[in-house]
Amino acid sequence: MTRDEIYDRLNEVFRDVFDDESITVNDRTTSADIDGWDSLEHINLIAAVEQEFGIHFAMGQIVTMKNVGEMANIIAEKLAARS
Amino acid sequence: MEITSFYFLCFFAALLALYYLVSKRGQWILLFAGSLVYYWFAGSGWLILYPAAAAAATFISTAAMERAERAGKQGLRTAAVLADVLFLIGVLALLKYLKFGMHQADGTIRALAVPLGLSYYTFTLAGYAMDVYNGIAERQRNPAKLLLFGMFFPTMVSGPIQTYRETGAELFKPHRLDYRTVTRGLQRMVWGFFKKLVISERAAVLANTIFQGYGRYPGAYIWFGAVMFTIQLYTDFSGCMDIVIGAAEALGIRLPENFAQPFFSRTISEYWRRWHITLGVWMRNYVFYPLLRTKGMMQLSRTLRKKLGKKAGKEITTILAMFVLWTAVGLWHGGDIKYVIGSGLLHWFYIVAGELTLPFWKKVLPALHIRMEGKGADFFRIVRTFILVNVGNVFFNAASAGDACAMLRLGVSRWNPQILVNGSLLSLGLDWEDMAILAISVLVLFLVDLLSVLPDRQGNVMCVRDRIAERKLPVRWLFWLCLLFFVIIFGEYGPGYSSAAFIYQGF
Numbered sequence: 001m002t003r004d005e006i007y008d009r010l011n012e013v014f015r016d017v018f019d020d021e022s023i024t025v026n027d028r029t030t031s032a033d034i035d036g037w038d039s040l041e042h043i044n045l046i047a048a049v050e051q052e053f054g055i056h057f058a059m060g061q062i063v064t065m066k067n068v069g070e071m072a073n074i075i076a077e078k079l080a081a082r083s
Numbered sequence: 084m085e086i087t088s089f090y091f092l093c094f095f096a097a098l099l100a101l102y103y104l105v106s107k108r109g110q111w112i113l114l115f116a117g118s119l120v121y122y123w124f125a126g127s128g129w130l131i132l133y134p135a136a137a138a139a140a141t142f143i144s145t146a147a148m149e150r151a152e153r154a155g156k157q158g159l160r161t162a163a164v165l166a167d168v169l170f171l172i173g174v175l176a177l178l179k180y181l182k183f184g185m186h187q188a189d190g191t192i193r194a195l196a197v198p199l200g201l202s203y204y205t206f207t208l209a210g211y212a213m214d215v216y217n218g219i220a221e222r223q224r225n226p227a228k229l230l231l232f233g234m235f236f237p238t239m240v241s242g243p244i245q246t247y248r249e250t251g252a253e254l255f256k257p258h259r260l261d262y263r264t265v266t267r268g269l270q271r272m273v274w275g276f277f278k279k280l281v282i283s284e285r286a287a288v289l290a291n292t293i294f295q296g297y298g299r300y301p302g303a304y305i306w307f308g309a310v311m312f313t314i315q316l317y318t319d320f321s322g323c324m325d326i327v328i329g330a331a332e333a334l335g336i337r338l339p340e341n342f343a344q345p346f347f348s349r350t351i352s353e354y355w356r357r358w359h360i361t362l363g364v365w366m367r368n369y370v371f372y373p374l375l376r377t378k379g380m381m382q383l384s385r386t387l388r389k390k391l392g393k394k395a396g397k398e399i400t401t402i403l404a405m406f407v408l409w410t411a412v413g414l415w416h417g418g419d420i421k422y423v424i425g426s427g428l429l430h431w432f433y434i435v436a437g438e439l440t441l442p443f444w445k446k447v448l449p450a451l452h453i454r455m456e457g458k459g460a461d462f463f464r465i466v467r468t469f470i471l472v473n474v475g476n477v478f479f480n481a482a483s484a485g486d487a488c489a490m491l492r493l494g495v496s497r498w499n500p501q502i503l504v505n506g507s508l509l510s511l512g513l514d515w516e517d518m519a520i521l522a523i524s525v526l527v528l529f530l531v532d533l534l535s536v537l538p539d540r541q542g543n544v545m546c547v548r549d550r551i552a553e554r555k556l557p558v559r560w561l562f563w564l565c566l567l568f569f570v571i572i573f574g575e576y577g578p579g580y581s582s583a584a585f586i587y588q589g590f
Contacts, residue, residue: 038352039367040405043375044397047384059376060217063368064248 001079006053006072013048017041027069053079084125085584086240086326087279087576094121095330099265102334107257114235114254114334115227121236122199130198133174138230140170141208145215145222164216168209175205180418200239202415202590206365208233211247213369220248228255235336237327241320241587243341244361250337258335268333270548273567275325278318279585280574282528285521286315288512294480297490302497305490307508309473312480314525316586317346320359323585339364344532349464351433351471362415371408380404402435416479416590421487425478433471520573 007025014023018036031037037045046062049055049071055078065071084090098117105113122131144167151159178197211232214220223229232251245251258264293300293308300308321342331338341360348354355363374380380400388396406428413427448455474491481487502508509515535546551559 038356039371040352040401043372044401047381058217059373060214060219062372062376063217064219 001076003072003076006075006079009052010049010068010072010075013045013052017045017048025068027067027072029068030066049075055079055082084121086237086323086330087276090124094124099333102258103260107259110258111228111231111255115231118231118234118236118239122234122239125199125239127196127199130196133198133201134204134234135230137171137174137204137208138226138233141167141212141233142223142226142229143167144212148216149222160216164212167212171205171209171212175201180414199588200234203238203242203244204233206244206362207238207247210244210365210369211251214246214248220251223247223251231255235331237330238338240327241323241585241590242361243324243327243339244365245339246361246364250339253336253338261335264335265333267548267552268329268331270563271329271332272326273329273563273570274548275322275327275329276570276574277524277566278322278325278528280570280576282521282524283315283318283322284575285513285517285524286311286318288517289508290315290480292511294482294490297481297486297493301493302495302499303502304499304507305477305494306473307503308490309477309494313469313473313476316476316479318528319586323587344536346469346472347465347532347536348468349461350437351430351468354468354472355430362412366408366412366415370411371404374407375400375404398438405431405434419483421478421481421484424484425475425487429475429478524573 011024014025014034015021018034018041020035023034025034031042043062046057050057053075055075057074061074065074084094094117098113102110102113119131122134144163147163148160151157151163178195178201208229211220211223211229215222223232231254232245232247235245235254238245290308290312293304294312297305297308324341328338328340339361343357343360345354345358348357375384380403383403384396384400386396387399390396391399409427409431410423411427412430413423413425416422416426445455454460477490478484478487481490509518513521531547534550536544538544539550551562554562
């Protein structure tokens with residue numbers, strides 16, 4: 001899966017979780033940029049991303065990822081390891 | 084050796100001077116020795132064996148985790164972290180909640196003394212062990228360094244709870260003498276002394292009078308007492324943090340912040356992201372997230388989503404996990420039901436009620452032509468959050484949950500706002516001079532907090548300390564000397580006077 005394809009699917013997940021069709025994420029997007037992305041919603045977002053890509057984040061990754069770019073990197077690594 | 088005492092200032096001055104005189108490689112050894120000396124003389128003596136045992140257990144556990152990983156034994160790795168966390172939390176529970184004690188000859192049980200900083204070093208070390216397990220923290224191979232991380236002397240009073248992967252290395256790297264770093268640290272300490280000795284000690288007199296004899300103080304007195312206690316608690320705890328973080332800063336060591344102007348929060352959730360930040364982060368990372376990631380909770384979430392729909396399924400699981408989280412936050416403050424309610428479940432109720440009634444307000448308020456956005460709405464939310472926090476604090480400071488309920492009933496039993504302006508408040512233990520000093524100091528504190536969140540002319544948001552640092556040398560020195568002399572003249576301290584222990588020191 002290319003990085004663009006990962007982002008297409010991530011955008012869908014973000015729009016669905018935060019109920020906002022105008023969201024478009026990029027490498028530098030952080031929780032400060034998206035209304036409602038707090039610590040409660042973070043864990044719901046993680047579950048939705050896991051379901052979308054069929055992967056599982058480790059707890060260490062969940063608490064340390066600083067922006068969507070790091071999330072996309074982890075997704076790409078996990079998908080590459082699976083294929 | 085309270086950190087507001089003359090002895091502490093002598094100890095700290097000597098340590099600070101030696102710290103920049105010894106070799107860079109010896110700095111952490113000096114901090115280690117200083118932390119042991121502080122712990123010993125801060126009243127805990129041989130109780131120092133408790134944090135030493137906690138650090139030893141964590142050292143052994145993380146070493147076992149590393150060995151198990153090399154051998155590919157995941158089960159053994161998990162067993163090692165579980166054993167350590169259970170040991171640490173178990174000792175905390177025995178000493179703090181079960182009042183575990185020794186049987187006396189007369190048949191009574193004498194509770195064991197609680198070591199200084201018990202919950203702070205316990206959470207700091209348990210968090211470190213779990214981070215090593217999760218692969219996001221390097222294992223510390225020197226047991227003395229691990230013990231220093233666990234019981235770095237300023238943090239033993241009231242935290243902050245440290246995260247090894249973020250600030251742990253600060254303790255061990257060499258620090259060069261830097262005029263700006265040292266003066267900024269000392270400036271922050273003076274600000275902390277101002278909060279504790281000038282404001283908190285005075286607000287405490289008023290709060291104590293009302294809370295201890297609440298039967299005589301109906302109506303507005305109760306709310307005045309609640310607000311005074313909230314001011315006392317904030318200036319006590321955040322003042323302590325200013326002294327602690329400032330002392331560490333003077334040594335070149337960055338500690339995590341615990342406060343970010345909490346009373347400008349618009350919601351209770353936001354309040355907890357700004358109040359006692361390190362406890363909130365700890366609870367989120369090591370209780371809330373792991374709980375929601377358990378197989379049981381994930382299965383429950385999937386089932387509820389299928390049966391009740393996506394939104395309801397998600398909300399119910401989150402509400403359940405938050406119930407556990409807030410019970411844990413309440414219990415952290417103490418085993419008494421008043422803490423479980425006032426600092427825990429009441430806040431859980433606020434958040435859940437807010438979330439569940441939001442769709443209702445979104446329909447009703449526009450129909451009534453009341454705007455939900457804008458400065459007026461934000462102001463309303465800030466005042467509402469402040470009132471809700473004050474209700475929780477009545478439980479926090481009352482002798483029991485029953486007393487808190489009786490106080491709240493008395494608070495709405497009489498309409499007597501005139502007592503706020505007719506001089507009645509002068510009968511609560513402070514004369515008009517002390518009242519005036521308290522009022523002016525609280526106003527200064529409010530303005531400083533406000534200036535820390537409002538952008539300046541260039542649109543930058545800067546803390547007041549940075550704003551002052553940009554002024555010319557005579558102006559900034561004049562400001563800091565005025566503050567210092569204000570504390571010296573109006574602070575409640577000195578021979579024959581012992582400032583009250585920090586409230587969060589007991590936790």
